[in-house]
Amino acid sequence: MAFNSSLFLLYFLPVFLAVYFLLPGKSRNLFLLIVSVLFYSWGAPGFVAVLALSVILDFFLIREMQRHEGRARSLLFWHSIMLNLGLLLYFRYLIPLFVRWSGDHGWFGIPSATWLEVALPIGISFITFQKLAYTFDVYKKSFPGFQRFNDYALYIFMFPQLLAGPIVRPGQIAGQITDRSANITIDNKLSGFYRFMIGLAKKVLIADLLRTTVNTIFLLDPSQLSTGIAWMGAITYSFQIYFDFSGYSDMAIGLALMAGFKLPENFNSPYLSRSMTEFWRRWHITLSFWLRDYIFLPLAYSTSRKLPKEHYGGIRADKVIYFIATIITFFICGFWHGAELTFLAWGLYQGLFLVADRLFLLRYLKKMGKVPSTIITFFVITIGWVFFRAGSLHLAFIYLSKMFSFSGRINDIWLHPKFWTVLIFAVIFSFWSGVKKIEQWVERVYHSPSNAILIVMTLLSILLLIICEANITAAGFSPFIYFRF
Secondary structure (H helix, E strand, C coil): CCCCCHHHHHHHHHHHHHHHHHCCHHHHHHHHHHHHHHHHHHHCCCCHHHHHHHHHHHHHHHHHHHCCCHHHHHHHHHHHHHHHHHHHHHHHHHHHHHHHHCCCCCCCCCCHHHHHHHCCCCCHHHHHHHHHHHHHHHHCCCCCCCCCHHHHHHHHHCHHHHCCCCCCCHHHHHHHHHCCHHHCCHHHHHHHHHHHHHHHHHHHHHHHHHHHHHHHHHCCCHHHCCHHHHHHHHHHHHHHHHHHHHHHHHHHHHHHHHCCCCCCCCCCCHHHCCCHHHHHHHCCHHHHHHHHHHHHHHHHHHHHHHCCCCEECCEEHHHHHHHHHHHHHHHHHHHHHCCCHHHHHHHHHHHHHHHHHHHHHHHHHHHHCHHHHHHHHHHHHHHHHHHHHCCCHHHHHHHHHHHCCCCCCCCCCCCCHHHHHHHHHHHHHHHHHHCHHHHHHHHHHHHCCCHHHHHHHHHHHHHHHHHHHHHHHHHCCCCCHHHHC
8 A cells, every 4th residue: 555545545544543543542552553564464465474474583583682692692683684684685686586587487387477576575675674773773782672572563564664764763763652642742743744745745746747757768769869858867867766755754754743653854855965975964864874873884893903004005094994884885775775786886886976075075075165066966966866767787878878978869759848847846845945044944844833834734735635636536646666675
């Protein structure tokens, strides 16, 4: 079930909220857990039992780990890691690779399409990272662990963020699972409703309308691509993926807030970044912090013990450690998105620019000033998105070659005025927080609205709901881009 479907908007969500708030406080967690399992079962009925079994095994495995020290603790820790990574590797990578290698008609007379349909549980990458965060934090004793299985299961299964994040650390939400009475206020309910509707509008009124043009351009035969159209496709995809993914995050945060949970922010105007380093502090923030804390820092620490010398080829040892840890971290980031070479190339591309930032780019970008450095960074990001969107690495390089061939040939693509209108709004909404007064206003609306703002927000939310539902009814709903992961 998708947040941007009529079934969810008109039936599931109203019924859930009505029953949720009619129940006494102590019953709400159990009800939310049951609803979350049903929500996941709706989209992936064949995998809910597998996921539930892994949650049960993980809970008791980590609970046993807490009772031990030394070698036994480490052994149980690695059992939990292998359980979670094993499920991710098996479902997310091994079976799709098997399907690809088995040929058009499969092995043993089983069509490949049948295998592929079975092989992709929704949200497995996000679920795995959230479970691993729990394992790491309990092992390091930075989190004491959940005492009740239902609390741990709710931490994993809670449906607003189940399928595509934000990736929540256990310490960020444990207190709210046990007691969130202070968060269940009329202000939070209205603010949550508004945040949800802003996310829905981002998805339905911007991302989905840009998607048609992006698909048309990226499906063109390379011989039909001019430089202008190639750049238009790449730039439009940059806005499509941002509004699609940040739209989901807004909807998840809004839904959770209506239920009394405060989830971490996942986006902070990423296209205002003046460097790739800043971009990764603003884009998919919960993933960035996860990669930093659980991969980059441990890698940097372990590498530092193996590189005791002061300099390597004129470069300080700490920079060499940073380079190695960064490249490996973003290779893993690309691999997390999928085993396709395009994702691996995208991850390495990000890592190389982060290394370049540390070597020299940050100094030059800082000297250029805010506007030039923001524009340059945006175009670097846009080029990277070509790898992410292209169907293969070969097609990605062909597409990039067209972007820089400076061909002025005429295309048969006619860009509708509606497309230009939506694109202009996408640009405005992506960059308007660069104006300080607007940034302050957005902060006030999201986090400390007055009564007058709440009334306006509620009326606007109802209007957006009507407009979005009309669009969904007319055109149907499209899945979120990050549902692939």
